[in-house]
Amino acid sequence: MAERQTRGIIIEGLRKRYGAGETAVDALKGVDMAVSPGEVVGLIGPSGSGKTTLLKCLGAVIEPTAGRMTLGNDVIYDGKWRIKDLRALRRDRIGFIFQAPYLIPFLNVTDNVALLPMLAGHSDGESRTRAGELLEALDVAHRASAMPSQLSGGEQQRVAIARALANRPPVILADEPTAPLDSERALSVITILNAMAKQYETAIIVVTHDEKIIPTFRRIYRIRDGRTEETAGEGRSTEKPETGKPEEERA
Amino acid sequence: MISLAGRDILHGWGKFALTGLGLGLLIGVTLTMGGVYRGMVDDAMVLLDNSGADLWVVQQETLGPYAESSSIFDDTWRSVSGMPGVEEAANVTYLTTQVRRGTEDVRAMVVGVDPGMPGSPGQPGYLTAGRHITRSHYEAVADGATGFRPGDEIRIRRNTYTVVGLTRRMVSSGGDPMIFIPLKDAQEAQFLKDNDSILQQRRRTASNPSLNRPGVPGLLESVITSQSANQYVNAVLVRLLPGADPDETAAHIRRWLRLEVYTRDQMEEILLGKLIATSSRQIGMFLVILAVVSAAIVAFIIYTLTMGKIREIAVLKLIGTKNRTIVSMILQQAVGLGVLGFMIGKIAATFWAPFFPKFVLLQARDAVTGFAAVIVMCVLASILAIRAALKVDPAEAIGG
Ligand SMILES: Nc1ncnc2c1ncn2[C@@H]1O[C@H](COP(=O)(O)OP(=O)(O)OP(=O)(O)O)[C@@H](O)[C@H]1O
Ligand SMILES: [Mg+2]
Numbered sequence: 001m002a003e004r005q006t007r008g009i010i011i012e013g014l015r016k017r018y019g020a021g022e023t024a025v026d027a028l029k030g031v032d033m034a035v036s037p038g039e040v041v042g043l044i045g046p047s048g049s050g051k052t053t054l055l056k057c058l059g060a061v062i063e064p065t066a067g068r069m070t071l072g073n074d075v076i077y078d079g080k081w082r083i084k085d086l087r088a089l090r091r092d093r094i095g096f097i098f099q100a101p102y103l104i105p106f107l108n109v110t111d112n113v114a115l116l117p118m119l120a121g122h123s124d125g126e127s128r129t130r131a132g133e134l135l136e137a138l139d140v141a142h143r144a145s146a147m148p149s150q151l152s153g154g155e156q157q158r159v160a161i162a163r164a165l166a167n168r169p170p171v172i173l174a175d176e177p178t179a180p181l182d183s184e185r186a187l188s189v190i191t192i193l194n195a196m197a198k199q200y201e202t203a204i205i206v207v208t209h210d211e212k213i214i215p216t217f218r219r220i221y222r223i224r225d226g227r228t229e230e231t232a233g234e235g236r237s238t239e240k241p242e243t244g245k246p247e248e249e250r251a
Numbered sequence: 252m253i254s255l256a257g258r259d260i261l262h263g264w265g266k267f268a269l270t271g272l273g274l275g276l277l278i279g280v281t282l283t284m285g286g287v288y289r290g291m292v293d294d295a296m297v298l299l300d301n302s303g304a305d306l307w308v309v310q311q312e313t314l315g316p317y318a319e320s321s322s323i324f325d326d327t328w329r330s331v332s333g334m335p336g337v338e339e340a341a342n343v344t345y346l347t348t349q350v351r352r353g354t355e356d357v358r359a360m361v362v363g364v365d366p367g368m369p370g371s372p373g374q375p376g377y378l379t380a381g382r383h384i385t386r387s388h389y390e391a392v393a394d395g396a397t398g399f400r401p402g403d404e405i406r407i408r409r410n411t412y413t414v415v416g417l418t419r420r421m422v423s424s425g426g427d428p429m430i431f432i433p434l435k436d437a438q439e440a441q442f443l444k445d446n447d448s449i450l451q452q453r454r455r456t457a458s459n460p461s462l463n464r465p466g467v468p469g470l471l472e473s474v475i476t477s478q479s480a481n482q483y484v485n486a487v488l489v490r491l492l493p494g495a496d497p498d499e500t501a502a503h504i505r506r507w508l509r510l511e512v513y514t515r516d517q518m519e520e521i522l523l524g525k526l527i528a529t530s531s532r533q534i535g536m537f538l539v540i541l542a543v544v545s546a547a548i549v550a551f552i553i554y555t556l557t558m559g560k561i562r563e564i565a566v567l568k569l570i571g572t573k574n575r576t577i578v579s580m581i582l583q584q585a586v587g588l589g590v591l592g593f594m595i596g597k598i599a600a601t602f603w604a605p606f607f608p609k610f611v612l613l614q615a616r617d618a619v620t621g622f623a624a625v626i627v628m629c630v631l632a633s634i635l636a637i638r639a640a641l642k643v644d645p646a647e648a649i650g651g
Contacts, residue, residue: 052649061569061646090645091571102566102648104255106262111253118252119571147262163570175649 008036008203009058009171014067016053027053028064029226035203037170040193042214042233043207045223051207054223055173058205059094060086072170091120095164095202097174101156103148109135109159110144116166127166134162137199138192154185158192165196172197172204183212190216255567255576256583259560270552271588274545275595278625281541282600283607285617288534290610295424295522299515304372304488305497307513308340308504315511316345316486317424317518318526323510325438325484334503336495341365342484343373344437347427350397351406357397359430360423361407363437363484366390372488375431381416387433392416394428405430408440424526426609434484442481452478542628545592550632553585557636564640565648574641581636589629593622 016028027050035041045051056062058069060076060083069077071093076083083089090096103112113131118124135141138158143151151159157177164172174193178186190206190213197204208214218235221228260267298317307316308323308331315321331340344363349356364373369383375392381401384390391412393399396419405412412432421429432440444452456475457463463471489504491497501512513521523531557564564577597618604611 056646056649059569059649061644061649087568087571087573090569096569096649098648099650102562104563104566106255106259107253111258115253116570119576124252 008034008039008072009205010034010068010070011054011058012068012070014054014057014069015065016050016057016062017065018053026226028057028067031067031223031226031228033205033221033228033230035171035205037201037203038198039219040190040197040204040206040217042217042220043205043223043228044209044214044220049223050226051223052175055175055205055207058171059096059173060089091116092167093169093171095167095169095172097157097160097164097172097177099176099179101148101153101160103156103159103163105148108145108147109140109151112148112159113162113166116163120167130166131162134165135159137196138162153180154188157181157185157189161189161192161196165200165202168200168202170202172202174204174206176208176210177206178208178210178213186210186212187216189213254583256580256587259556259580260584260587263556266556267584267588267591270548271591272595274548274588274592276599277541277545277548278592278596278621279599279603280596281538281545282596282613282618282621283604283611284534284537284541285621286600286604286611286613287607287609288531289612289614289617291424291426291527291530292523293612294422294426294610295527296519297420297422298424299518299522301376301421302373302488303370303376303490305491305515306489306501306504307518308487308489308508309485309511309513311509311511313511314521314525316343318521321485321511322483323485323487325434325482327484327508327510328487330508331487331489331504334500334507336491336500336503337489338492338495339371339490340487341368341371341373342434342486343488344434344441344485345423346437346441347423347425348407348440350430352398352403358427359393359397360425360427361437361440362429362431363434363440364431366433372490375416375418375421375429377418379417379419381414383416384431384433385415387435389413389436390415390433392418392431394421394430395419396422396428397430399430407432408443410436410440412436422610424522438481438484441483444479449479542624545625546628546632549585549588549592549629550635552588553581553629553633554636554639556584557581557640561639561643562648564643565645568643568645569648577640578637581633581640582630585629585633585636586626589625593625596621 011031011033014028014031018025018027031054043051057064064077066079068075107115110128110131113134114127117127117130132141132144135144138161140155140158143155148156178189181189193204196202215234215236217233220231220233222231309315310321310323313319313321325342328340328342331337342365346361348361350359366384366387368374379395384392389410389412391405391414393414395417399405399414401414401417403414405414423429453475457471462474491500497514501514504510504512567577600613604613
């Protein structure tokens with residue numbers, strides 16, 4: 001248990017102020033949060049409450065103003081960055097999933113996924129093998145050589161998930177990953193995220209407004225006016241007996 | 252690692268190819284302008300080389316015979332021949348004019364040379380067909396570029412000449428092909444007046460009491476003859492004895508015959524520095540404008556291509572792509588565009604150069620310089636795009 005905790009995400013008293021002086025905005029006013037490896041938690045809150053700001057801090061693209069963030073075994077921030085190469089941190093330890101898939105339009109599906117291991121220094125062959133496995137697990141292997149523009153929205157989002165998983169990061173940050181999808185596909189994305197969280201021991205935070213998927217989380221953080229409060233979710237099954245078939249095969 | 256630049260180009264190859272084509276044609280025009288300049292220089296050098304002369308003897312205080320008009324007496328060559336170091340001296344006249352070929356006009360430089368002296372300075376060098384001029388009237392040797400064939404009739408002023416031989420690469424400094432005719436005919440052609448003015452001049456001379464004196468038979472006749480004969484040539488071309496010092500001989504002639512003399516080096520200086528100097532500045536101006544326009548096109552296209560990828564660049568940065576990788580992607584595209592453009596331009600220039608009326612000389616040296624310039628230009632042109640790409644914030648990929 002202790003070991004698991006150290007490998008997840010721990011956020012303590014995180015603050016973020018945009019700008020300075022009279023126009024300053026306190027977007028985060030002391031956020032506390034903890035996500036264990038293998039867990040998917042929801043992060044919900046009204047517009048302007050600071051959800052995206054939190055993801056940006058955690059994703060090391062903006063610098064918090066104060067607080068502490070622990071990722072895996074490392075403190076990455078405690079008043080200042082504790083990691084020199086934030087780019088490598090993002091590449092190796094954080095997977096990003098956005099509202100739109102944002103695949104690279106000039107790379108085919110396999111290479112969109114394989115690009116991340118390649119950037120991390122793995123060989124082309126190894127990277128593509130890894131991409132192939134992930135695409136298999138996400139049930140889009142049959143589209144492996146298609147270009148992103150030739151995929152359906154749901155397929156694109158699954159490729160984006162494969163990309164987020166490509167470097168086996170301990171953390172995945174998803175900002176409204178189901179917004180453009182219908183309820184069946186939205187639920188299937190959550191199913192996949194749950195399966196992947198377990199399979200790869202990943203801690204996943206899903207920011208969402210989406211009423212369809214909120215009931216599926218076991219734990220939910222509500223953020224309001226820059227502060228979080230933890231609530232228990234319904235943890236409802238995503239119906240359809242486990243779409244994450246590949247997970248069972250692997251196990 | 253996959254080549255991001257290459258994949259992007261392949262993905263949008265249509266746009267890339269069309270831009271490359273447009274840029275290529277511009278580069279082709281640029282290379283051709285350079286070729287036109289080289290052609291002019293080459294024409295001037297060929298003019299000097301093919302004249303076979305070491306010294307040009309011309310009228311005092313002129314830059315003759317090519318850059319300014321010059322006239323000296325046609326017996327000067329005898330005195331020049333006697334100067335130390337001179338092997339051979341020959342009279343020559345130059346007249347750029349329209350000559351008639353059948354029903355058309357051809358612009359040509361008519362050169363008067365002494366007949367029956369092939370190998371003397373000023374004579375047509377190598378014949379591709381026929382023979383040299385042997386009679387003192389109404390024969391001609393023409394440069395192949397005039398379009399004449401042996402046996403054709405050429406009309407120059409009021410006389411008709413028969414083409415007896417063809418030569419090649421004998422051109423004026425302006426690139427007009429040469430036609431060689433006997434010296435006497437050429438002198439006449441330069442001086443020729445129409446019949447009316449001849450009549451009028453005779454009448455004027457006859458009415459001048461001091462020239463038409465009663466009791467002096469033959470005076471009027473000789474005055475009229477001297478008026479209607481041309482005893483001038485434009486220059487005397489000199490070939491030196493082997494080992495003779497051109498500057499020394501030139502100094503001698505200047506001093507003793509009171510004429511201007513130019514050596515080969517000075518003549519080159521006159522042709523390049525004076526005669527075609529304005530044209531080459533004109534071409535230089537063109538080259539500058541073409542280079543600026545090409546650079547602007549490359550900059551615009553690379554900038555547009557990059558701006559169209561801002562979101563992808565933000566995503567690439569977010570997932571940990573190094574700035575160096577992104578910069579090299581943009582640079583590779585710019586340089587790729589340059590290489591494609593240069594290849595198209597080189598092919599285009601090589602293809603259309605022979606169709607130009609004047610000699611276009613495409614030198615490998617210029618192509619290499621041009622290539623380097625294109626690459627430098629493409630790199631500079633991508634600076635704007637690179638700056639824009641470096642400014643992209645990875646946070647943009649996450650959105651709001
Ligand atoms: N770059 C910025 N500069 C100044 N203020 C900002 C900036 N980004 C966000 N804010 C402010 O910080 C607060 C939190 O914004 P944030 O984007 O985190 O909200 P959110 O919870 O993601 O909202 P939504 O659900 O609408 O996406 C808002 O009041 C916003 O106006
Ligand atoms: Mg947001």
